[in-house]
Amino acid sequence: MDIALSKEDRAFAEKLRGFFAEEVPADIRARLARGEHPTKDEVVTCQRILNAHGLAVPHWPVEWGGQNWTPLQRHLWSEEIALAHVPMPISFNTAMVGPVIANFGTDAQKQRFLPPTANADIWWCQGFSEPNAGSDLAALKTSAVRDGAHYVVNGQKIWTTLAQYADWIFCLVRTDPTVKKQQGISFLLVDLSAPGVTVRPIRLIDGSHEVNEVFFDNVRVPADQLVGEENRGWDYAKFLLGNERTGVAGVGLIKTRIARIKRLAGQAAAHGRPLVDDPLFRARLTRLEVETTALEMSVLRVLAREGRVGPGKPDPVSSVLKIKGSELQQEATELLVHVLGPAALAYRETADMPDRFAPLPEGALDALPTYFNWRKASIYSGSNEIQRGIIAKAILKF
Amino acid sequence: MELEYTDEQRLLSDTIDDLLEKQYxxxxRLRLLDREPGWSRELWARYAELGLLGLPFDEAYGGAGRGPAELAVVLESFGRALVLEPYVASVVLGAQLVARAGSPEQKAAILPRVAAGDLLLAFAHTEAAARWSSTDLGTVAVRVDGGWTVTGQKIAVLGGDSADKVVVSAKTPDGEIGLFLVEGAALRRAPYAFQDGLRGADLLLRSAPAEPLGSTLAAADAMASVLDSAIAVLCAEAVGAMERMLWLTVEYLKTRVQFGQPLGANQALQHRAADMFVALEQARSMALLARLALGGDDVGERRRTVRAAKIQVDLSARHIGQEAVQLHGGIGMTWEYPVGHYLKRTAVIARTFGDLDELLESVGTEGGLISAS
Incomplete structure (x- = not known):
């Protein structure tokens, strides 16, 4: 794969690799390499280390900690973070609300929010989806009514990822119910500790607490927490979603999953030989590797075009990256389940076993839960059906 | 790193597309298919004028001194038009083997004539009992009176029907794989059209007088390198064919009206067209990687990468080809409508130089593409 990169780009990636190995605590990286999730504190710790070295928000404007990198360099940065098993900086902070504030916020908002957002002193969550506004996001109903120096917010958000960790939420709210649905939406920042905000957990099929409902009951939000102009929120949301066109492929994540599959399949025995030497298994694995490499090349092609002509209109190839990326991420979780065999079946809280029992094989705890959990990937960020609609519209031009 | 065509490559591609749009x-094409020799001598002369037949050879031998990457540019355009001329047989395989393994005298005698369009070559390698193995050859070379003869039977020889000279792979007395030049007159041929319309033959060699290519009898490396480049250019050709199949399908969905609306107004069909686009982009990405791999200097990586590319290309082409016919309905099944001919070409490509299982096995046993650490 390196043949698709220039010598300079490879050196750039190697330098980052060296930095992550040196500066990010080895125990955290080892845990992630075994398929465990980082704790809140570990995410914050690692983001602060990156931020101290200018590596938490490289894609932000330079005056706010950005690095003026090429699109390809930004891609290599996120790849190397994944490959080094470093917890990703909080994407709600760095990839979502940060760039919106940096581009559309007032100077006072930038001063107030950008430094703590880059340093994970504030943990943000995203208030977009509602019970009746999923794929049809612009149908959202949570209202914000101006009352003097405040907006009064009423309504409900759902699927709010890690709201239980969050200090603030950035919301799309309806400020004008009388106009076309996209035109009456505003982008509002809300302190989750404000009176009237309630966060309620949603338990997912793998048993995890990852997403929440957030309720707003007459929450008074200072008007200086509106970003940009009133009723222009849909434009900012599109900017936010269009910002990360290649990251959604998750190539680094898939590669780390494949690496783990290969490592564990080398240890797992099947019919008197390592599973990795079983021709049927190997064919399945190889096909996954091939499709992942194709995905990586598709990412590099999009980046090359972006580097040449600048970020332009939505490109149907971005939808290709979302569809194929999510499918291959999912396939990798399934292949790991296959490697574990019967050891994957028990639902366990911990890997600890009673005395004299053999220790559980690595992956026994997380393989099936991750497979179940990752069904989300083809649903979130614009479901794969929405993406197919985007592609069809682009090629059929109806 | 250059991930899109250079300006020069773009010019080459546009020139060929322009020619083929007018003449192909x-x-x-259907008329050519049904008439001997099954392709156009006039166009072959045109390709020679454009420098396509000598594209990868040194200028000293009448070539244009371009790399194998340019062959991929040519073949992607050829794939869009489903070109029938024996370009892969003569230029990509035969002449590149001579260029890679031949002596200076052999190159001087052969390459300028290939470039001028006066000499046709083919590569006789595949055998019935060996599937796609490079090494399990039943054909043997024997030394006789200071010269050599070759004995054996080859199948599915692309361009084997019309080649003036054939490069034959054979086991040497040392057990090496050697490459030998055999005159067309010294062969017995059973000519036919492949399922996709391209012409070829099975060849019988019975103590056929043969001349070793170059001075060393161990030609496995040269052969491997040319086969890798042939795999990469077939990937490009298949991408051209897939692109055209998607284009035909999209046009059909937009224009064919049933139940009072274009077929493409149905979401079930829109999503299937979208999945064809996904498959095409993945194939295009891997064909590009294969093209880049030809320029690399790690032989093992080159070998793995071009085979990996063909896995993706063959998977995508099967999906796109089957869906293209299905979404056309009955018209897609007819001989006179083009889409089925693209399906046939890509189905033959998927069984040339290794099928899916063979390629998966080869890439898998060589460690795959993604590191375990």
Whole structure:
């Protein structure tokens, strides 16, 4: 794969690799390499280390900690973070609300929010989806009514990822119910500790607490927490979603999953030989590797075009990256389940076993839960059906 | 790193597309199919004028001194038009083997004539009992009176029907794989059209007088390198064919009206067209990687990468080809409509130089593409 990169780009990636190995605590990286999730504190710790070295928000404007990198360099940065098993900086902070504030916020908002957002002193969550506004996001109903120096917010958000960790939420709210649905939406920042905000957990099929409902009951939000102009929120949301066109492929994540599959399949025995030497298994694995490499090349092609002509209109190839990326991420979780065999079946809280029992094989705890959990990937960020609609519209031009 | 065509490559591609658009419409192609020799000598002369037949050879031998990457540019355009001329047989395989393994005298005698369009070559390698193995050859070379003869039977020899000289792979007395030049007159041929319309033959060699290519009898490396480049250019050709199949399908969905609306107004069909686009982009990405791999200097990586590319290309082409016919309905099944001919070409490509299982096995046993650490 390196043949698709220039010598300079490879050196750039190697330098980052060296930095992550040196500066990010080895125990955290080892845990992630075994398929465990980082704790809140570990995410914050690692983001602060990156931020101290200018590596938490490289894609932000330079005056706010950005690095003026090429699109390809930004891609290599996120790849190397994944490959080094470093917890990703909080994407709600760095990839979502940060760039919106940096581009559309007032100077006072930038001063107030950008430094703590880059340093994970504030943990943000995203208030977009509602019970009746999923794929049809612009149908959202949570209202914000101006009352003097405040907006009064009423309504409900759902699927709010890690709201239980969050200090603030950035919301799309309806400020004008009388106009076309996209035109009456505003982008509002809300302190989750404000009176009237309630966060309620949603338990997912793998048993995890990852997403929440957030309720707003007459929450008074200072008007200086509106970003940009009133009723222009849909434009900012599109900017936010269009910002990360290649990251959604998750190539680094898939590669780390494949690496783990290969490592564990080398240890797992099947019919008197390592599973990795079983021709049927190997064919399945190889096909996954091939499709992942194709995905990586598709990412590099999009980046090359972006580097040449600048970020332009939505490109149907971005939808290709979302569809194929999510499918291959999912396939990798399934292949790991296959490697574990019967050891994957028990639902366990911990890997600890009673005395004299053999220790559980690595992956026994997380393989099936991750497979179940990752069904989300083809649903979130614009479901794969929405993406197919985007592609069809682009090629059929109806 | 250059991930899109250079300006020069773009010019080359546009020139060929322009020529083929004028001279290779589907009806012209259908007429060529049914008439001997099954392709156009006039166009072959045109390719020679454009420098396509000498593209990868040194200028000293009448070539244009371009790399194998340019062959991929040519073949992607050829794939869009489903070109029938024996370009892969003569230029990509035969002449590149001579260029890679031949002596200076052999190159001087052969390459300028290939470039001028006066000499046709083919590579006789595949055998019935060996599937796609490079090494399990039943054909043997024997030394006789200071010269050599070759004995054996080869199948599915692309361009084997019309080649003036054939490069034959054979086991040498040392057990090496050697490459030998055999005159067309010294062969017995059973000529036919492949399922996709391209012409070829099975060849019988019975103590056929043969001349070793170059001075060393161990030609496995040269052969491997040319086969890798042939795999990469077939990937490009398949991408051209897939692109055209998607284009035909999209046009059909937009224009064919049933139940009072275009077929493409149905979401079930829109999503299937979208999945064809996904498959095409993945194939295009891997064909590009294969093209880049030809320029690399790690032989093992080159070998793995071009085979990996063909896995993706063959998977995508099967999906796109089957869906293209299905979404056309009955018209897609007819001989006179082009889409089925693209399906046939890509189905043959998927069984040339290794099928899916063979390629998966090869890439898998060589460690795959993604590191375990």
């Amino acid at each position: 419409d589907p009806n012209t």
